[in-house]
Amino acid sequence: MRRVAVAAAVVSAVVAAGCTGGPDDDGRAPESPPTRSAQRVASVLAVKVDNAPTARPHTGLGAADVVYVEQVEGGLSRLLAVYASELPKAVGPVRSVRETDLELLRQFERPTFAFSGAQTKLLPLIDRAPLRAEPPGRTPDAYHRGSDRPAPHNLYLxxxxxxxxxxxxxxxxxxxxxxxxxxxxxxxxxxxxxxPAARFTFTWDESRERYRVAMDGTAAVTTEGQPVAAATVVVQYVRMRQSGYFDSRGSNTPYSETVGSGTAQVLRGGRTYDALWKRPEPSDGTRFTTADGEPVNFAAGQVWVVLVRA
Structure with missing residues (x-):
């Protein structure tokens, strides 16, 4: 009980210091996918990454195994980057958590989750979520502010x-x-x-065997000077509904439901494959199959999953 109370107090302090509410506040893997078992597995690192135009270029995004793209307030977008194969020296800019993130992260075994803040009403959900929350107020030495852009778009992990x-x-x-x-x-x-207020273009580059990523019409390049590129792109159609959360301007935070089933399109090798997706329980991963139930395999390398309204 005492540990829970302390954790709640820490996260509450972070919100007061780091949460902003405006609308602009907004893999690599083996061929056989790993599954959970009674044996405890190591924790992935998940980082909530800002994607407002003033937050670009990103740092450390190229090292992520999976990048989830989510719609947030005002029709803008945020990224959730998941790291398992390698850790970059820095990741960012880091921004605040959304309800959709908590459901996405249930598929991992107690992931370490880095974010900059949260709406006050979301704190009880974070406290109850099976993850290790690591905002700046809890581990200040893990974060620093850059000098190349204004706050709040300059926080790095x-x-x-x-x-x-x-x-x-x-x-x-x-x-x-x-x-x-x-x-x-x-x-x-x-x-x-x-x-509504963001767009992503994925263009197949035969020479690199990757999809080059463009955001809002501009080619995405990291601060390390590398093009942002994915081996596989998944356009996953989900039910998107209003959540119980609003930003300071009264805009609702959309909630993307990633548990259930639906349709998707998988892009790899310059071709598009129709697929069905299924995730029965929050603790399950998501399976992508053909209509006949055969798995739709991904290419080795970084995976981008773009959540869009069905």
């Missing part, structure tokens, strides 16, 4: 201050399968996904 080393592929209990491409598919070298 040093991952090694939170976990000593990358947990490895066994921590990626996403349910994804990797291997040879499915039969069929349609040739498609460019795909654009739109939110």
């Amino acid at each position: 040093s991952p090694h201050h939170l976990i000593p080393k990358a947990p490895g592929r066994a921590a990626l209990t996403t349910g994804f399968t990797y291997g040879a491409a499915p039969d069929g598919g349609e040739r498609e070298t460019t795909r654009t996904v739109r939110y």
Whole structure:
């Protein structure tokens, strides 16, 4: 009881110091996917990453195994980057948590979650979530402010201050399968996904065997000077509804339901494959299959999952 009370007090302090509410506040894996078992697996590191135009270019995004794209207030977007294979020196800019993140992270074994703050009403959900919350108020030495852009778009995480080393592929209990491409598919070298106030374009680069990522019409490049590129892109159609949370301007935070089932399109190798997705329980990973139930394998490398309204 005492530990719970202390944890709640720490996170509450972080909110007061680090949460802003405006609308602009907004993998690599083995071919056989790891699954949970009675044996405890190491924890992934998940980081909530700002994606307002003033937050770009990003730092450390290229090292992520999986990047989830979520719609937030005002039709803008945020990223949830998951690290298991390697840890970069820095990740950011780091921003505040949303309710959708908590459901996404239930698929991992007690993930370490780095974020900059949360709405007060969301604190009880964070306290109850099966994760290790690490905002700046709890581990201040793990964060620093950059001088190249204004706050709040300049908060960066040093991952090694939170976990000593990358947990490895066994921590990626996403349910994804990797291997040879499915039969069929349609040739498609460019795909654009739109939110009300954001858009992402994925363009197949044959020479690099990756999809180059563009955000709002501009090619995405990290602060390390590398193009942001994905081996596999998943456009996952989900039920998107209003949550019980609003920002300071009265805009509602949309909630993307990632537990259940639906349709998706998987982009790999310059081709698009129709798929069905299924995640029966929050603790389960997400399986992507054909209509016949065969797995739709991903290519080895970084995976982007873009959550869009069904």
